[in-house]
Amino acid sequence: MGLHVITHVLIIIASFSISTAKILDRCSTSNQDCGGLDSGLYCFSCVTDDSKCVRSSATNQFKLVNDSLPFNKYGFLTTHNAFAIDHEPSRTRIPRITPKNQEDSITDQLKNGVRGLMLDVYDFKDDIWLCHSFGGHCHDITAFEPLVDTLKEIEAFLSSNPSEIVTIILEDYVDTPNGLTNLFRDTGLMKYWFPVASMPKNGEDWPLVSDMVAKNQRLIVFTSVESKEKSEGIAYQWNYMVENQYGDDGMDAGKCFNREESSVLSDTRKSLVLVNYFRSIPIKPLACIQNSDGLFNMLQTCHDAAANRWANFVAVDYYKRSNGGGTFRATDLLNGELLCNCNDVHACVSGSTVACNS
Template identity: 65%
Template sequence: MEHPRNMTLILFVVFLISSDVITAAFACSNGQCKLGDECSSDADCQTGLSCLSCSEAFEGSRCIRSSATNQFQITKNSLPFNRYAFVTTHNSFANEEEPLHTGIRLTFVNQEDSVTKQLNNGVRALMLDTYEFKGDIWLCHSFGGKCHDFTAFWLAIDTLKQVESFLSANPSEIVTLFLEDYVDTPNVLSKVFQDSGLMKYWFPVSSMPRNGQDWPLVKDMIANNQRLVVFTSKQSKQESEGIAYQWNYVVENQYGDDGEHSGQCSNRAESAPLDDKTKSLVLINHFHSIPFKELVCEDNSGRLLSMLDTCHGTSGNRWANFVAVNYYKRSEGGGVFQAVDKLNGQLLCGCDDVHSCKPGSSSTTCSALKGQ
């Protein structure tokens, strides 16, 4: 029979071990977990972080960045719109929160969050694919160049109303839409914008600069309530409906697998060469053709930073204004938010992090700080 004193000692040791395990498993919680800490839910992480997995980089789940820095609030002086960078979601409408509207969907998704959540987390540019379908305008993936029940996501007006609600609730924010436009019937796309209530925020084509000039100051765009910038891939609609033809104003690199070659950054076929400085805005795609959630983590981390450096050189030493990714929150840590902080740092003051931009800061200041 076990001696009572020995049994007490054994129980005490078991208690200590169990306490250590519990303490290790719940080293932080209730909103106290920092970037990189292990977590069990979003509630464990500090504000601006989410609890997500990334099997390529770590086991289990950790707190990683899930919200953007407000670049407009970093410096006192407002700069032209083309002197800022923005988190951009590829196929923003194709997300996991979108309910079925046609009874069946057999296509892939590109994002986890609804468009509203994307905007609330700091996404400021949305890529939307517009199609004529079922007598209306839908957001849809293409199969054979057309929208089908099994590739359709949502009526365009419902997503545009989410954008309108965000702009209404956030009067100092600007949202950009890139439309991959498959709508051929005249004026029906512009009518959707009218019906959604977005025309009161419309930035007019007549105010968009040509020949590489600066865009208006952000403070003036906000003061004039011209806070929605919309581009279409259909050239005719600039003249007929007042929707800006993207390639008159933006250069863009190759998207999908063809654009994911290390050390290379070439323009997509529709775009002018990336170093064409008659276009004031630079859009960089960084995503594979088929989105795999776990594999995206590495894409949105070190590879993204490397791609932005490569494209900076290819674009005539211009930093990107828009960075388009799949699963925008997935990364090994800082992700697309860290990348855009770098871009805004470079655009605003020549630093590698926008948080280094203070009044009077410059690339010289940043170099001195690095040497300390």
């Protein structure tokens, strides 16, 4: 048998073994054991577990089912402190001493199906930076990078993916007049801007996703500063969204209540629901346990507290870490319940063999 024939046979065998990799199959710490980068799986080990194939990307509900419903009828994976990325070099040249919440770049987060980004923005060094605060201010030891760099990553993603919608939720400490809108304009993001005037304020449905895409209104931005809705055209978050308590207080099993800034979760005058599920101090080794049964149970608890509404955004730390389906399975649950009253969006597909459990 010639070398080229042997090589061809080995490729076929390898392709077959790759294509049969499943969630929770054992792996030898190599992503190739789970099908490689394009399989939607990667090899990972929780603290006390053997290495297994776990999910690495979210289901695109629009491609799987449809995009013809209002925006508030879908669920989206959201990264808490999306900018606070582990192992990123200090941009101030001073060692960073502050918590990290994610492992991937913004580009990779978006590539893997994250569609909501929580960003903390501050005036710093005559610019606007992404930062954790200490005493209410950004410092060299808590700063990550200028906001403009992250906005450029988001613009590149929206440009390359013309049917995708991204939501930015700003914890906003910027006092510079028009500082944020100038950055959105300078990075080319205003051409994707979803206008405040089109946002429902009394619990009505949002526009259809298909219409938002057709109009290229694919960037939704919220701020925590009320005055900026009028002064800069950035939507004030609490006019449109309810949100549960974040941090340790928001992780007690069986309890789901609003954070101080939000109205009560049952306030149906707000069309969007955000569920936080992350520790006050992120602990990376425990994230895969955290992004498991407790998360699913909290989504149900918050559904009941929010007048029987499923979350549109679920915000987590270390979003890829799980002992199986993790946060990606959580958004499959949300979209399944929102789209067809099943606990898995794959069951919503006509002719699907996935059981519709609810």
